[in-house]
Amino acid sequence: MSFGPKEISLAYDRIRKFVHRTPVLQSACLDQLSGKQLFLKAENLQKTGSFKARGALNAILLLKEKYGEKTPGVITQSSGNHGQALAFAARTLNVPCTVVVPSNAPKCKRDAIAAYGAKLVECAPTMTARLETCEKLAADENLVVIDPHNDYEIMAGQGSVAMELLEQVPDLDAILVPVGGGGLVSGIATWVKHVKPECKVFCVEPQGKELERCLHAGERLWADPPKLLNTVADGIRVERVGDRCFQFVVANCEKTVLSVTNEEIIDAMKLTWSRTKQTIESTSATGIAAVLASRNKATLAQCHHIGVILCGGNVDLDCLPWLLMTCSWWGLGYDVVAAPIGLFDASMLNISESKGSPWWDSWWDGKSASGWLSVPFLISSTCQGAGELAPRCKDLHDRAEAVRRTARRTKAPSSRSPSPSGDDRRGRRRSMTTPYDA
């Protein structure tokens, strides 16, 4: 199959009776803060809680057109929105579906996929294991693999977001799109350049992805096998844009990429929740974060009417990102996760390719002026695997709860851990701008 505006238009005809035409929202507060008129395309209100339903439906509907009664089952690897979307689309269209999930996938996400009737198969929590398990099962059981992004049918389905948005708001100067593997942005940009070439499409990325370097080079400079980024925007954690998507991103998007930090994403997510009353997930907040960041002012100077894709709204309410921050461990070279007790999710660590033995500790800082972490714990990402972490998390949780109880009674610092020096603590707290009030 080829991919272009015609395929996007055909995809929309195919899927439109199964999806919502999501609303476009505005917020006077966000407009004032950004100095722009923002048009928020609320794909958080889409079926399954993200735009992913569009691509998944298109892929399966095309299979049904091709194979009719003999349509084979489908399979994918995903712990998130694509897994849910494919399971939903398969159930809607009466096709068997298997989803390969990493063993550390949060229970709420597994439950959501299973609730749509898909078969869940567990694998080791590495990108390589996910891809290999998927390929093997597909070969053994004659299933068709539906990639989360690097697939023309998926890209065409996602492009329908732009068809709707430009019908709803025809005079946009720019559209900001969060980019993971690139299915969403390649679909959107291909449609926008076809119907309104003067409208700019900007990729929004979590810091560290370095998409801009690749776009300037016209080459995918990322390492193989694909890495996962250390970001709270879990929908766009995959570092590498797929090869099929990349050519359309290079051809149709601005070369300047808007990068956002964890702090900016979290602040934007909180702001959007509180001002628009929309439950958006962290990835959805990246576009808002980008338009609010002062370093992007010059890039967006000529853009007054800006579309922002609120790509999803699937949030684990027990694990909100402002209750979890990542940081570097005092220059010792460890990646460390600090989180309030009970809110740690092992899948948030990129521990898959790492070596060494698990390391953790907890401490009580009764003098914390900001109340950032009352009893945090730290877990090094030098662990061998998530399996190892799960019992340790439980142990940590229990031990830290005991510390918390003691601390409440005594209101005094605990001496249970090798905590950093005062200076280091202050420096580190300053770098974590989001307070947690226990």
Ligand SMILES: Cc1ncc(COP(=O)(O)O)c(C=O)c1O
């Ligand atoms: C909510 C959300 N937004 C954006 C993306 C990025 O989409 P893509 O991988 O097509 O770039 C994803 C991917 O899973 C997602 O779940």
